[in-house]
Amino acid sequence: VSSDLSVEGVHFRRAWLADAEIGYRAAAAALSDLAAMAAEPVGVLVSLAGSSGGASLVAVHAGVAEAARSVGAAVLGGDTSASPGPLIVDVVAVGRAATATLRSGARSGDELWVTGELGGSAAALEILQGGGSPGAELRDAFARPVPRVSEARWLAERGVLRALIDLSDGLVGDAGHLAAAGDVRIVLDGRAVPVAAAAATALGPGRALDAALYGGEDYELCFAAPAGSVRGDDFRRRFDLPLTRVGTVEAGAGVWLRSADGRVSEPERSGFDHFAGPV
């Protein structure tokens, strides 16, 4: 069971997203938490508080339902209230797994992998915050993230997931969660990070890599697997999605970054701070 709380003015602005997208995005974030445990979604509960009452809350709710349907989950219930304040969407996702995959199993010698391309959502947000309009691909990365439920279960069934997380805080931040939970050190290879091409085009390669490392809300999977165990080609064919080895697990602590010149150093900053908020 996992919950995700979205607050207007903190996690999104209504000028940036249609009401249905606000609901879809909040639900996708909660469902991504199930993917992060390789769980099968059962359903979601959605609580909405907002000042506008009728039509708009209906549209938010419809977006939640659409995200749930996309991964075979039902809307199990929820609560709605008038509120004098910002629109607030709290989605709780309920799933099941015979054995949950945890954050804590990474061991020295494992490889670190990520699904998909990173940085698109943060690049879109940066453009929106600057008053610009992201292209369709970047906007979709921000507004319609895909919870990697099927991908996680496929990987779990193949027994390769020693430790798993979804990327909500940026690769550096979430790799840091895996490192802390597993009591290991993770070294990321900056050159290997699969930066979203549209982000690199829009922001240039340096800022796009920053968006991937520190930006957050990509909702891709990041996992540690025993060396040589991952059959990337099978995955890519099955899901039409990149699967990229981005680092290694070592003895030690923390997250380190190998740059283009081969030097390993501590990252400039940590992950995304949800309490401070992006907007």
Place this chain on the structure above:
Amino acid sequence: VSSDLSVEGVHFRRAWLADAEIGYRAAAAALSDLAAMAAEPVGVLVSLAGSSGGASLVAVHAGVAEAARSVGAAVLGGDTSASPGPLIVDVVAVGRAATATLRSGARSGDELWVTGELGGSAAALEILQGGGSPGAELRDAFARPVPRVSEARWLAERGVLRALIDLSDGLVGDAGHLAAAGDVRIVLDGRAVPVAAAAATALGPGRALDAALYGGEDYELCFAAPAGSVRGDDFRRRFDLPLTRVGTVEAGAGVWLRSADGRVSEPERSGFDHFAGPV
């Protein structure tokens, strides 16, 4: 799984409740939904949004945890966010039951019963809204309702629960839910309603009865049982709590009220409207 959303200025005012009570009350409401299914609580998730950040949200969270502990449930997780608007508390309660007791099983000939005393919470609210100070007993009914989890399971184990609900919308409103779900008519006996003595003292008997019938948020249980099946004395000894027969289930539809002169008529109004809000 059930959720309950509390919004400052809609469901409560901070002047009326300590921060911990705000959390306790929200959690009690969600846990009462589990009692209404005769389910065993497993845990709660709590999402908090508020403008004050630190200490106050910690106190709200502690109140949620206290309510959970009181019924043997754990805090399983949740989410917290800064919010420029009112304090918002969303509690999701997760429970389990081999077979859930539903609202829909009332049959013609059944008896309608309620636990505890009614109207205390609404009486306290009425006094607070008028700028007064309710006495300790009424204030507790409002600020620290007890989810009737053990009581519901005890009744379920004895096989007497044909249909069950918790009283969040007032006796008339919630009996109406049982009537609609069971496709039956329920006749309440106004003289039998166990009006909280402190409410009658504070408001007078007529307004106190109105608080019990229409006021809401008592979080007592209301259930239909086969005629003659309920052993009230055993219940009262076990829980030190009243158990009162307040009506009968008949063929037909809707909720009807038998007044002191024996006449049966439709109630003046329906239950509590959560969207309009009490404050």
